[in-house]
Amino acid sequence: MLSPEFPITPLLPDIARSLSAHPRLVLEAPPGAGKTTQVPLALLDQPWLEGRKIVMLEPRRVAARAAAGFMARQLDEAVGETVGYRIRFENKVGPRTRIEVVTEGILTRMIQDDPMLEGIGAILFDEFHERHLSGDLGLALALDVQSQLREDMRIVVMSATLDGEKLARFLDAPRLSSEGRSHPVEIAHFPARRDESLEVQTRRAIEHALQTHPGDVLVFLPGQREIARVEAALSPSPVGRGVGVKVWDERGGSGIPDSAAPSSGASRHPASSTGQALLPEGERNNDIVVLPLHGELPVEKQSEALQPDPHSRRRVVLATNVAESSVTLPGVRAVIDSGLAREPRYDPNSGFARLDVVNISQASADQRAGRAGRVAEGWAYRLWPQSQRLDPQRRPEIALVELASLALELAAWGITDLGSGPGQALRFVDAPPPGALSAARDLLRRLGALDGSNAITPLGRRMLALGTHPRLAAMLLSVSGQEDRALACDLAALLEARDPLRQGGDALAARWRALAAFRNGRVPAEANRSALAAIDAAARQWRRRARVDASPPSSVEAHRLGDVLMHAFPDRIGFQHPQDPRRYALANGRTARLFDDSALFGEPWIVVGELRHEARDALIQRGAPVDERRLRGDFADRFVTEDSVRWDAGRRALVAQRESRFDQIVLDARPAGRVDPALAAAALTQAVRELGLSALSWSESLQQWRERVRCLREWMPELGLPDLSDEALLATLDDWLRPAFAGKTRLDALGEDELAAALKSSLDWSLRQRIDQLAPSRIIVPSGMERRIEYAHGQSPVLAVKLQELFGLADTPRIADGRIRVTLHLLSPGGRPLQVTQDLKGFWERTYPEVKKEMKGRYPKHPWPDDPWSAQATHRAKPRGT
Template sequence: MRDDPARFPVDAILADLQRALAAGTRLVLEAPPGAGKTTRVPPALLGADWLAGRKVLLLEPRRIAARAAAEFMAAQAGERVGESVGYRIRFESRVSAATRIEVVTEGILTRMIQDDPELSGVGAILFDEFHERHLHGDLGAALALDVQANLRPDLRLVVMSATLDGERVAAWFDAPRIASEGRSHPVRILHPPARTGEAWPERGWPFGVRRVIETALAEADGDVLVFLPGKREIERVRATLADLGDALDVLPLHGDLALAEQHAALAPAAAGRRRVVLATNVAESSLTLPGVRAVVDLGLAREPRFDPNSGFTRLDTGAISQASADQRAGRAGRLGPGNAYRLWPQSRRLDAERTPEIAQVELSQLALELAAWGTDALRWLDAPPAGALAQARELLRRLGALDADDRIAPLGRRMLALGATPRLGAAVLRADTTHAAFACDVVALVEARNPLRGDAGRNDDFRVRVAALQASRAREGARVREVGAEPKSLAAIVQAADAWRRRCGSGGSRDALAMSTAIRGIAASAAPTTAGSAATAVGDVLVHAFPDRIAKQDGANPRRYTLANGRGARLADDSALYGEPWLVVVDLRQEDRDSLVYAAAPFDPALIERDFATRLVRERSVRWNRDTRAVDAFEQRRFDAIVLERRSVPTRPEDAVPALLAAVRELGLDALPWSDHARELRLRVNALRGWCPELGLPDFSDAALLASLDDWLAPYLTGKRRLDALQAAQLAEALAARIDFAQRRALDEQAPVSLRVPSGMERRIAYADDAPPVLAVKLQELFGLADTPRIAGGRVPLTLHLLSPGGKPVQVTQDLRSFWERTYPEVKKELKGRYPKHPWPDDPWTAVPTHRAKPRGT
């Protein structure tokens, strides 16, 4: 942490903090970077009466920060880590019976609460750097609030952060807020323009970073802290700095470093030397790097996001938030005035706050924890999205981690004890015990970046990756090169696989190597894999991680597959898996119709019967056949959406109606036999419904009719297997049955089919959607009529299409009086010459209306 034992800014508010926790059980502490909250607050609580000799848990979101915090507090107490101050992180623990302050990472806290809900021996939990909003941090806080509310009302809970919405957090936490001053100096913000080809993600971006580092070293004394998104980027920039000078130390800083390398990055520079620390966002908060006077920030971070293509939460590189940018820049102002060089355009606008992980990651791990806890009715700052949580529970049911009632199953409890994601936990826990080490190798490859490069990287047979990993284990360099793998990537995956083996108690590798021998050369074989052979071993492991991605080949198209989740998938034209009848898909590219398979492996379909029996269903199925335009009935046996067996059976009357209704929903209302009368009825009802809503007429729009098919159409489809068996008269009757007697009378009065005009003839009114009703009538038939006819109780004037004796329109109007007065004289002149046998009186007001020509001799 800090190497200066002098007073910290947070010391000024420690007495206020102690009084607040003596009077209440919850508190929100806002303290900017450098205030000292991480290492000064926990020791300040040890003498409190309410603590009664119990432990203080300090929750740190990152392992490197947890270890560093414990080491600093132990050093300030003149002790070694593991005495009064200790830590517990994944795969590492330094605690003892004497430990009073225990620094833990987020997953460790969740396990502690699940294993001992009363938190025996714990008096307080401090949630440090809460603004990072990790999933386990949010879950840990929600669980701790539940424990406090129901089991431990004396438990103290403190949320601490450098950058958070204190008012919102305090409202959620129902707690007072205390703010501390920070220790910082002015920081000059600069946006140096990138040269051609040097902006992220162009090829030359590492040289652009180097150029700005050189500027930072020249413009200020002290060390330079460079923020980069991940280890790969750190190594690329590090390679460009090799010739910067003998007096410069270039040090990486990320969570996967060995302990000695972490200490080197956190220690001050030796006399006469300067340092450039290349860090991920682990250096953004909690950690203080001595000597830093300049920050170079690429503006990127690798954050977890759910990847629907792989089914996992992956680390995705994206822009940081404004809060993160400000916190990073503040690192340059700890010792004195500093500079922060931001490698993005000043015009770019960043999101104000970091998006909580709970809103953007896959939630199966959270759903499993909640099932183990027994409820999800917790007090959340941001509740898990309902859709994502439901999707996660469906996955857990497929994996066997939850039962049909969403209660945790024995396998789910074993997954939690293993501490792995549910998918990978299911793969290793359900693997054959004689092949446990092999299963660990397979899952290590699943969670790693593809180690194959170039053309080999496009090989969609996942078994090639397994063969490459085993060749690396056997130190067969020629074989590694032959399959096109990257040795460094494989070495890292071997380490990850060994960690899996230790976790699962499967340290040996003999079975894995033996299995590798069996699968070598498979990708080059053109023959489909034989079910149950050793060559299905990879898929037999993967099928337990991806039961929703089990895929059966389409009988009509060998490149197409139906997935158990109901989606379709297809192989690339050059697929190494062509001809395989069964696959389990590990990675794919989601597309609107059939997703493209990126990685898969064949498996033994007998595992469906053995390990997924509860997902097998035998049922009668009825469907609409587009080709025959009739209803077909089947008896079928299926695994989720994959049909395993099917045979045709006679259609029962009660079966057909739902299928016919489904066909109408699919094809639309135009698939029905509409008569002119039925169409006109719909138009009249919808028009009058809009003009006179008080009549309460039903909605005859397409959307409303489709939504209510079961009510009005279903009774008229009984006994039918085809839509064309429905007669037009029956359809009209079905529609008319929705209108009662009073409504029908009002309809005929207010929106009549026709209107008697002055000539004594009935002329039809044309109704249309979103247009006024039209009355087309010969001009002479309206002689003597002064005003435009109206319907709907006088509310709606008809649009008159005035026709010549030959039926051609001569005028369109809604103002008949104005037509007679102004337009008729001109129309009369024109039509009198064209139709001399028809009457064209000078005074249309008193003329006799007629639909005939003049009598002979007149």
């Protein structure tokens, strides 16, 4: 039975009517309006649904569980009956389930596995404003399915803070808006004191809120680490005194990682170790409980934060941005907002997207503050200066992260280019950046996931099924032998985790050996126990996912780690430079160098797991040695010997040599004999690509012809003239220039006439004639002489001519079928400029008398008639016969 108390309830009939008439809908509703839980239930009995399922996408696991649980309780059922959910590693769906709440990756797999989406009548995208990459991909795929296969399927995009008008235009969909349930919220800024850490500032703000306002306090922090530090600051005493009750884990400990606590105790954060109870007068210590809330908590701990306290205690909930939307925290009257969140950003050093602490958007700040006004008037304290300005909206992940996973999903869907594929191309709200997508496809080809045409390979499909980053999937699938596969699981856990060593150098082996020691009950002094425990747990999970039965070995040689890791980073396999042992040439064509005290020094082959990019060479942060025999066995097809021709800039000539290479690493090079003409033409073309078009032999007339074409392309687009801009010519060098280099071995061997023929090769004879007619290089002036017209793209054409040569001409000359006036540079008899004009008639009428008066005395031998309209034009000092 639906509750009548939600603000969105009056809008539910309009939503149903809209979806009966139109297959798509944009629904705007603020937090607390009830859209997440009421809209799916309201649509269950719609005739167009025909008894099929509703799938609702939730960006976060916490919200997915909470939404499914709330809807099930409204129906007086258990989760898994009418309403269920599916998230990573957890499935609560039964044979009678009609509403299925799923997280973003699950939806993508559902569509990829069954493009017809049999049995599904509607897909709801909740909290779309979060703009996760998986959500954008899911919407693009769902729109493709709807347009090509399932016109009867409904798509609803719901959000609290988004540009609904823009999205409605993109979807060609109606737009409905609901009022939320909110009370006034007073917003204040709570600035940090000088040199104050986030946890100390947060503790002060919590103390102020508890002493000043009633109700629970919700604190927004960037991530688990900051939650643990604030929790430690609030509960400094080992017996749990301070603010309320300590949260204990199943082992009887505090549940706070030792690395997450304040690093130097009272000396650094004196306020966090005072032991004072931060309580309003008259309340006891056990009247307040501190609860964390984030996506990695056990389900029962999440539920505890989402329910009123059973003992009626006030609560301080320390949450990540999972509490921004989709979940309701009862009793919150005060919000403390750090203004920070952990969001994915592409890290070129590691090759993965990392969670970085970033400033939130203004929309997120408003949404967080609104959490304080759900039940009564509230208060929101912002921990950043009032002068700080936030971006209006959150930037979509698709513009910020590495796109290898997206490129692999697109290939599985049959999209090898965003302009191709079955039916029309996929439509994204924000298209993937072309450069990032191209780099992702290059990586996938190296990993063996795509072929040369960007189509997915059988290995790529197996990688996709693992549901992880393609680098890690390639590593897990490419190694054989149970022990090596167990090592791959360890490395996957190590690569995704924070560094377990406090000062561990650049050897990945040191980190793995610390993990092995932890498993044997020993923790090295330089290692962090809680970090190793998390890595060990993650490695066990990887072994379950990859179906690896073997346990990792207790000890291995360092190169065995590299032999496994190279399958994740084939582009970062490095070969030692023969003259500089600290530098390595990488398979991707770049170079990297070691630390001065590197544990990898002296290794001929290495693989690099993490780099720090610098101005010249990248600095190797993590790596492992590689056994050359294993490398030659696993990547035999990348070891090649072939003739190459390259451009030597110093000699300005081609150099031919026979190279032995691994990928782009030259292992050996010897002079070759005769230069292959095809390779020579390609090398000369590449030289122009690097040096620029100025490296070619441009005559003045050819440069002017090019400008004439560029101008006509703008003035008369109906002619269909080619784009001859620098950018277009450089992008098409292989089409127009490379054939002209046939038989050449030097750049200057291409003469002016040959260059002109190459540049004009795409135009037929009739079109070249039209260019000469419409944009002539020279015109005949009244004196009978031919004078040159100068062209420059984006400017008016210029005719520089002595004033006496235009006597008798009333109107300014025009070109391009009369569309374009020529700009006249009128010159004195001595060739000096007198006037610049496009109005010759006006010049004769208004300006010429003054010019004549001034010039007649300076040039008395030249004609200066009173009536220039009827005078004879001449290029001489005096007209003939006078």
